[in-house]
Amino acid sequence: MKLLVTGGAGYVGSVVTALLLEAGHEVTVLDVLSAGHSDAVPDGASFVEGDVHGVGRVLDPSFDAVLHFAGRSLVGESVQDPGPYWHTNVGGTLALVEAMREHGVGRLVFSSTAAVYGDPPSQAPLRESDPAAPTNPYGAGKLAVDHLLAGWARAHGLGAVSLRYFNVAGAHGGFGERHDPETHLIPNLLKVASGEVEHASVHGTDYPTPDGTAVRDYLHVRDLADAHVRALERCVPGRHRVLNLGSGGGYSVREVLAAVRRITGHPVPVVDGPRRPGDPAVLVAANDRAREELGWRPSRGLDTIVADAWGFVRGRQEEGTAP
Numbered sequence: 262m263k264l265l266v267t268g269g270a271g272y273v274g275s276v277v278t279a280l281l282l283e284a285g286h287e288v289t290v291l292d293v294l295s296a297g298h299s300d301a302v303p304d305g306a307s308f309v310e311g312d313v314h315g316v317g318r319v320l321d322p323s324f325d326a327v328l329h330f331a332g333r334s335l336v337g338e339s340v341q342d343p344g345p346y347w348h349t350n351v352g353g354t355l356a357l358v359e360a361m362r363e364h365g366v367g368r369l370v371f372s373s374t375a376a377v378y379g380d381p382p383s384q385a386p387l388r389e390s391d392p393a394a395p396t397n398p399y400g401a402g403k404l405a406v407d408h409l410l411a412g413w414a415r416a417h418g419l420g421a422v423s424l425r426y427f428n429v430a431g432a433h434g435g436f437g438e439r440h441d442p443e444t445h446l447i448p449n450l451l452k453v454a455s456g457e458v459e460h461a462s463v464h465g466t467d468y469p470t471p472d473g474t475a476v477r478d479y480l481h482v483r484d485l486a487d488a489h490v491r492a493l494e495r496c497v498p499g500r501h502r503v504l505n506l507g508s509g510g511g512y513s514v515r516e517v518l519a520a521v522r523r524i525t526g527h528p529v530p531v532v533d534g535p536r537r538p539g540d541p542a543v544l545v546a547a548n549d550r551a552r553e554e555l556g557w558r559p560s561r562g563l564d565t566i567v568a569d570a571w572g573f574v575r576g577r578q579e580e581g582t583a584p
Contacts, residue, residue: 263287263323264493265366267313267357268330269306270297273372273429275436276486277328279303284490291319292331298439313353317360326368326493329357335444336376336399343398350402351409358413368496370489371410373423375505375546376400380539384469384476386547389425389503396539411501420496427478427507427546429485431566437482437573446517447479447567451574454527461529463514465536470543474514478507478545481561481569491555507546508559517563524567 264281268274269290274297281288282305289307302308309319313331320327332350333339339346354371361369378387379394395401410421430438430447438448452458466473488506512520522529551557561569 262325265289265291265316265320265324265327266306266330267291267316267327268297268332268372270294270299270301270308271330272436272438272440273482273485274328274330275301275303276433276482277330277489278306279433279436280486280490281328282306289319291316296334296440301436301439303436313349314356316357317363320360320364320366322364322366324364324366326370326496327357327361327366328370328489328493329354330372332372334374334399335442336397339399339402340397346398346402350399351405354406354409358409358419361419362413362417367418367420367498368493369410369419369421370492370496371406371421371423373403373407373425373503374400375425375427375544377404377407377425380541381544384543386509386545387505388547389505389550407501407503414499414501418499419501420498421501422492422496423501423503424488424492425503425505425546426485427480427505427544429480429482431481431483431561431569432573433483433486433569435573435576437570446477446514447521447570448574450518450521450529451525451571453529454521454525454571455574455578459530461531463518463531463533465540466533468536468542470513472513472515475540476511476513476543476545478509478511479517479563479566480506480508480559481566483569484559484561488551488555488557491557495555502554504551504554505546505548506551507548509546509548511543511545512563517567520563520567524564525571
């Protein structure tokens with residue numbers, strides 16, 4: 262297939278692009294490089310630097326499908342300055358689906374988020390049928406896109422799948438996390454292990470969990486990418502589907518910290534602090550629907566996630582390209 266990957270120079274987009282190329286697809290990456298990196302575009306993919314609003318100059322009827330990762334993703338930033346989030350994440354997606362309709366490209370896989378669920382009232386694994394109640398503009402915009410895609414499917418026959426991520430980590434070969442600023446737990450712990458910073462922070466130690474720290478569902482980026490390839494193959498014209506991507510279980514901050522210490526051999530000092538407003542005690546995904554509809558299940562656990570992420574960090578240090 263001939264595929265367009267928006268945001269393919271970013272973390273998840275680059276790994277998905279690599280897998281698509283390995284599967285023999287022809288891939289064009291469109292990325293404005295505001296958060297992505299040109300050297301993260303896998304060899305073999307065509308690269309166009311540009312904003313998703315200008316997708317019409319890239320897309321044409323020869324494309325079979327689009328995988329859409331382009332967008333802003335910092336929750337705190339979205340609260341402080343929501344305008345760019347609505348402009349890029351919602352307005353950019355509208356420009357994309359309009360261009361797809363114009364050129365007769367009928368399949369779309371969309372990178373969504375667990376932030377659409379907001380602060381869930383219980384600690385049970387979240388299902389796609391649970392209420393969507395985002396608490397910030399980032400999550401609200403992603404949910405708005407889901408409504409947009411559902412309407413486009415009904416009115417114009419688009420076949421679309423929204424994949425809601427929980428916590429993604431790990432690396433695939435030379436493709437890993439390089440966010441600035443970095444807000445995710447595992448890469449921040451690895452910054453301590455690599456000597457980049459002196460300590461990491463633990464936000465909240467009094468949650469109603471076994472060790473008092475928050476529990477999250479961690480998924481290896483390679484497993485996540487595999488779900489995208491499967492979703493692409495299962496887009497149904499005129500139907501929009503929503504699928505959670507998670508392991509079905511979870512690890513506490515202390516458990517993740519123990520894994521990082523064990524795998525890196527570094528003590529990884531941390532400083533305990535208060536909870537962050539809005540952080541739920543437990544956020545775990547039920548993945549039954551993804552198993553049933555995609556034939557997908559994650560196969561890589563926490564130790565593999567940490568080991569692959571650590572290998573990526575050490576590799577960049579050895580090449581002299583860190584951070």
